[in-house]
Amino acid sequence: MKDIEQTQELIDIDKKNLWHHITQHKIFEYKEPFIIAEGKGCRIKDIHGREFLDAVSGGVWCVNAGYGQESIAKAAYRQLVRLPYYSGSAGNPPAILLAQKLSQMIPELSRVYFSSSGSEANEKAFKLARQYNRLKYKMNKYKILYRERDYHGTTLAALSATGQAERTEAYGPFVPGFKSIPAAYCYRCPFGKKYPSCDIQCAHVLEKVIRQENPDTVGALILEPITAGGGIIIPVAEYFEIIQKICRKYAVLLIIDEVVTGFGRTGKAFGHFHWGVRPDIVTTAKGITSSYMPLSATMATEKIFNEFISGSADKTGYFRDISTFGGSAGACAAALENIKIMQEQQLFVNSEKMGAYLLEKLNEFRDMPIIGDIRGKGLFVGIELVSDRKSKMPINEACMAAIVNKAAQCGVLIGKMNRSIPGQNNVLVLAPALVVNKDEIDKIVSAVHNALAEIRV
Numbered sequence: 001m002k003d004i005e006q007t008q009e010l011i012d013i014d015k016k017n018l019w020h021h022i023t024q025h026k027i028f029e030y031k032e033p034f035i036i037a038e039g040k041g042c043r044i045k046d047i048h049g050r051e052f053l054d055a056v057s058g059g060v061w062c063v064n065a066g067y068g069q070e071s072i073a074k075a076a077y078r079q080l081v082r083l084p085y086y087s088g089s090a091g092n093p094p095a096i097l098l099a100q101k102l103s104q105m106i107p108e109l110s111r112v113y114f115s116s117s118g119s120e121a122n123e124k125a126f127k128l129a130r131q132y133n134r135l136k137y138k139m140n141k142y143k144i145l146y147r148e149r150d151y152h153g154t155t156l157a158a159l160s161a162t163g164q165a166e167r168t169e170a171y172g173p174f175v176p177g178f179k180s181i182p183a184a185y186c187y188r189c190p191f192g193k194k195y196p197s198c199d200i201q202c203a204h205v206l207e208k209v210i211r212q213e214n215p216d217t218v219g220a221l222i223l224e225p226i227t228a229g230g231g232i233i234i235p236v237a238e239y240f241e242i243i244q245k246i247c248r249k250y251a252v253l254l255i256i257d258e259v260v261t262g263f264g265r266t267g268k269a270f271g272h273f274h275w276g277v278r279p280d281i282v283t284t285a286k287g288i289t290s291s292y293m294p295l296s297a298t299m300a301t302e303k304i305f306n307e308f309i310s311g312s313a314d315k316t317g318y319f320r321d322i323s324t325f326g327g328s329a330g331a332c333a334a335a336l337e338n339i340k341i342m343q344e345q346q347l348f349v350n351s352e353k354m355g356a357y358l359l360e361k362l363n364e365f366r367d368m369p370i371i372g373d374i375r376g377k378g379l380f381v382g383i384e385l386v387s388d389r390k391s392k393m394p395i396n397e398a399c400m401a402a403i404v405n406k407a408a409q410c411g412v413l414i415g416k417m418n419r420s421i422p423g424q425n426n427v428l429v430l431a432p433a434l435v436v437n438k439d440e441i442d443k444i445v446s447a448v449h450n451a452l453a454e455i456r457v
Contacts, residue, residue, distance in 0.1 A: 007048065011033065040066075042440050055415070055432045061260055065435065088322065098335050110302045115298065115325075116323060122283050124283075128304065131308070137251070143220075145178075148180050149163045149164060150223060150257070164421060181221075182202055184202040187392070206242075206247075210252065221247055225240075225258065225272045232375060232376060233382075234377060264351045265379060281299065287338075355379045357438060359376055362445060371385065379432055385400070430444060
């Protein structure tokens with residue numbers, strides 16, 4: 001009885017005091033909040049003891065190494081006892097060693113700036129780009145381009161670079177100097193063309209936009225390797241080579257946002273590795289610690305870093321930025337252990353292997369009338385659902401919610417686009433932890449199939 005009373009007390013306190021993320025609290029007038037109590041591997045339990053296979057790695061694709069990795073917790077604990085924190089104006093051993101490790105993973109990016117979240121990492125990238133261009137070119141190359149459907153964070157500057165209308169609604173006015181380019185979205189080509197006869201217009205349009213904006217004012221372009229929350233959209237093979245060539249031609253810094261796709265999510269250490277692109281700046285978070293501790297990183301080339309080295313007479317020539325918790329010793333210790341686990345247990349390889357198996361099993365559903373497209377890399381898969389395959393009419397959000405609920409009734413938590421693109425929040429998302437095995441993939445696939453089969457659109 002005591003446990004039941006404690007459970008009800010938690011529910012009551014939750015309703016009274018906790019403000020949930022991206023949630024309309026009206027539902028708690030007739031429904032209790034979902035409260036997670038524990039997890040192990042790919043499985044979690046709620047406060048009622050009900051077990052679920054978590055196919056979304058913590059809801060936002062971030063518990064890459066899975067739940068219950070004791071060595072990560074112990075690494076953080078040992079460091080917190082020794083030294084929990086000192087300002088990032090000084091170094092600490094775990095931060096130093098983590099910076100070295102990240103630079104070994106992406107050798108072209110030798111300088112690492114730590115902060116606490118993906119949004120903050122992208123803010124740092126924008127500031128770096130603007131100040132770098134002013135230092136180097138002595139001109140106002142301040143504009144930052146972004147891609148429709150990409151998402152780069154929740155702060156006002158990050159939202160200014162976000163191509164998802166529902167994410168930005170009600171939060172303007174936004175930071176000036178941000179301009180979009182079209183999505184690289186074959187299934188719903190913004191130019192009405194078909195690959196490969198399209199001449200990869202979604203990439204070549206970048207040059208047109210730069211010229212329209214005036215190349216002397218355009219300083220950077222930020223892209224997700226795979227558009228994540230905007231629908232799990234994968235560019236064609238030629239896309240990034242064209243993008244990179246245009247950026248080099250106009251001295252536009254290429255920022256790659258690996259907040260979601262980093263640390264094995266796509267079957268490689270970083271998503272941009274699939275295309276051999278060489279970015280000037282990379283941002284990452286989520287999987288860097290598998291979300292055991294808050295941490296993010298903004299990585300830059302030595303060429304960029306060197307522009308910030310100046311004589312003492314120049315009082316503004318250095319990067320005048322600080323992140324209070326960025327480079328926290330405990331978080332960096334957790335990250336080092338997390339990466340060690342990923343490498344020793346070959347989790348990037350498992351992501352590639354299990355991701356291929358997941359796609360193979362899902363592709364057996366392609367004849368279902370509700371399936372518009374199935375796409376993914378590694379353990380990052382999207383299933384686009386339509387009410388009519390010929391017209392590609394998206395199914396409505398009520399149906400999407402019903403499918404997610406049906407899967408949960410089968411004991412599997414799956415994701416869906418949420419408050420992103422008006423009228424097109426119609427992609428289911430599967431992103432289990434990188435420790436997932438074949439039996440668990442089979443359970444995920446079975447739950448998705450059962451949910452899809454029961455829906456009438």
